[in-house]
Amino acid sequence: MTSGNAEERGRSSTRRDLVESQIIAEATRLFAERGFSGTSLKDIADATGLTRPALYHYVKNKDEILAKLVSELAEGPARALRAIRRQSGLGAAQKLREIAHAIALQQATEPAKFQLLIRSEADLPEELVGPYDKSRRDVLNEIVAVIEAGVATGEFRPVDPRIAALAVIGQCNWVAWWHHPGTPEENTRVATTIADLAVASVLSSDDADPGVDPRTRAIERLKQDVQHLEKILSTDQQ
DSSP states (O other): OHHHHHHHHHHHHHHHHHHHHHHHHHHHHHHHHHOSTTOOHHHHHHHHTOOHHHHHTTOSSHHHHHHHHHIIIIIHHHHHHHHHHTOTTSOHHHHHHHHHHHHHHHHHHOHHHHHHHHHTGGGOOHHHHHHHHHHHHHHHHHHHHHHHHHHHHTSBOSOOHHHHHHHHHHHHHTHHHHOOOOOHHHHHHHHHHHHHHHHHTTBOOTTOOTTSOHHHHHHHHHHHHHHHHHHHHHHHHO
16 A cells, blocks of 8 residues: 555656756746747646646645746856766866756757746846856856866976856856757767867966966967868857
């Protein structure tokens, strides 16, 4: 009897997760098409094939759906990056590579969600503004900490950690605006390339010209790498 109840609860939980995922997916699409204020709960219910009373079983209002998106796209990555940074067996370069890969892969896989979040910043309920801003700061601080550690050990050039971290974040987030989701293998290839570029932008080099400001050198190298990446992508699409 107990075993049967546990199995039934497991099936119920799985179904709930699937329906909630569908609600989030359809709401994301509708928010992107019509805007947050232009989308009603009835629109979301119709898109998911649910009645409004049934939809209320899963979400209370649009703000709750947006809150789930904020948690998934802002708070989730901060926790994941913190876990990477705390891995004692990895050097700074490998940590930065894994962090950049995680961010870029998320953007390559679900760019519409990230675009929606950026476009919905002005519509965030007041109670979400603080957590959202904190999550963004947490992501930045995790990357800054990794770069600071790499600079301290000599693994990275003496770059400004905050500027370098912002450059890495910008490079990774920009994927959501130019990449069209493809196969898992293609998304991974893009994320891997971005991660390699991120590490190369700060990695220490014996042949670096000591007379050039390392921040200027990092920016120039990023420009060259992005140009090369765009050329590769342009060739692939022909």
